[in-house]
Amino acid sequence: IVKLTFTPIRRSEETVGLITVLQDVTEEEKLDRQRKEFVANVSHELRTPLTTIKSYLEALDEGGAMEDPELAARFLRVTRQESERMTRLIHDLLQLSRLDSRKIRFNRQPLAVGEVLSDAADRFTVQCEQKEIDLRLHLSDPLPRIYADRDQLDQVLDNLMSNAVKYTPEGKSITVTARRRFDGFVIIAVSDTGIGIPKKDLDRIFERFYRVDKARSRSMGGTGLGLAIAKEIVETHGGKITMDSRYGFGTTVRFTLPPCEPEVVR
Ligand code: ADP
Numbered sequence: 001i002v003k004l005t006f007t008p009i010r011r012s013e014e015t016v017g018l019i020t021v022l023q024d025v026t027e028e029e030k031l032d033r034q035r036k037e038f039v040a041n042v043s044h045e046l047r048t049p050l051t052t053i054k055s056y057l058e059a060l061d062e063g064g065a066m067e068d069p070e071l072a073a074r075f076l077r078v079t080r081q082e083s084e085r086m087t088r089l090i091h092d093l094l095q096l097s098r099l100d101s102r103k104i105r106f107n108r109q110p111l112a113v114g115e116v117l118s119d120a121a122d123r124f125t126v127q128c129e130q131k132e133i134d135l136r137l138h139l140s141d142p143l144p145r146i147y148a149d150r151d152q153l154d155q156v157l158d159n160l161m162s163n164a165v166k167y168t169p170e171g172k173s174i175t176v177t178a179r180r181r182f183d184g185f186v187i188i189a190v191s192d193t194g195i196g197i198p199k200k201d202l203d204r205i206f207e208r209f210y211r212v213d214k215a216r217s218r219s220m221g222g223t224g225l226g227l228a229i230a231k232e233i234v235e236t237h238g239g240k241i242t243m244d245s246r247y248g249f250g251t252t253v254r255f256t257l258p259p260c261e262p263e264v265v266r
Contacts, residue, residue: 001026034207041209045089045224049082085221092225095155096208099232106149106236110260113146113178113186114139120157121176124165131170140179144259146186152233153257159226160190160253166220167251168194184259185239191252197245205243206231230255 003025009017056075059065066072098104121137128135164174172193181187197205197212204210209224211217217224227243234241234255245251 001029038208041224042093045209046086048218049086049089052082053079085218085223088221089223089225092223092229095229096225096232099229099236102236104152106152108147108149108237110145111148111150111153113143113188116150116153117157117176117178117188120154120161123158124161124174127162127165128174131165131168133165133168133170134173136173136175138175138177140177143178143180143186144184146257147260148237148257152237156230156233156255157188157190159230163226163253164190164192164194164251166222168192172250180259181256185256186259187254187256189252189254191250193250196247196249196251197243198247199245202243202245206241227253 001024003023005021005023007019007021008015009019056079060072060075065075095104117137117139121135124135127133161174161176168174174193175189175191177189177191179187201210201212205212206227208228211222211224214224230253231241234257238258239256241253241255243251243253
């Protein structure tokens, strides 16, 4: 997008020339559009559960649903689920906003990757067992210690692993791997054999609120911010995050983290 500005050059009363300024405002326009989209998305995401809560409460209050204990219990359950969704959404939004404004102080320390990953796998054992998902952990040897904030790294892993569990059908598998790259950075990958993502969606998948299937994400309790948060955290650590996926076959998310001591690359 190019913005054109013309300024006439006048000598006495006569126009003797024209200064033309061509300005590339593509980036500015893009940022402005993204900001507007974000505000619209936040409003929509908050209004949806609120509308549900309001209509269920009205049904209880005025519609006589209270007389039917089973119906009343169901309506209350939905109301609670929706308010929990709003809490999650606000929690994620606050976290993103703190990351954006660099308000979170990262407490970076040397960490043993193997330990961090096996603890993360442990947190998902029950969920995987419930869906009969085979959860595997492969660590290549040797792995340098990384320099990262443990809580933030746990958040990245939790977001990626909960996606893997959410979008992988029963009886399939999830594999978490870690290996050292030539420059000492550690590459961590979370792979699943789930529903996958169509190629056309991959470019935008780390954008805030971008989802392949809104209804499915909502029914799984997702906020649409998990990957955006993971990306912010990884990039603040000086790493990169990427996603590969084959629709119908599975998805792999990889991210890199720096080693404790920069190594001399020979
Ligand atoms: P959500 O809360 O909706 O899961 P995320 O930001 O974590 O939000 O992910 C964004 C979207 O990316 C999801 O709605 C889903 O469409 C897609 N997605 C993320 N991880 C996976 C995965 N492992 N398999 C398939 N689709 C995924």
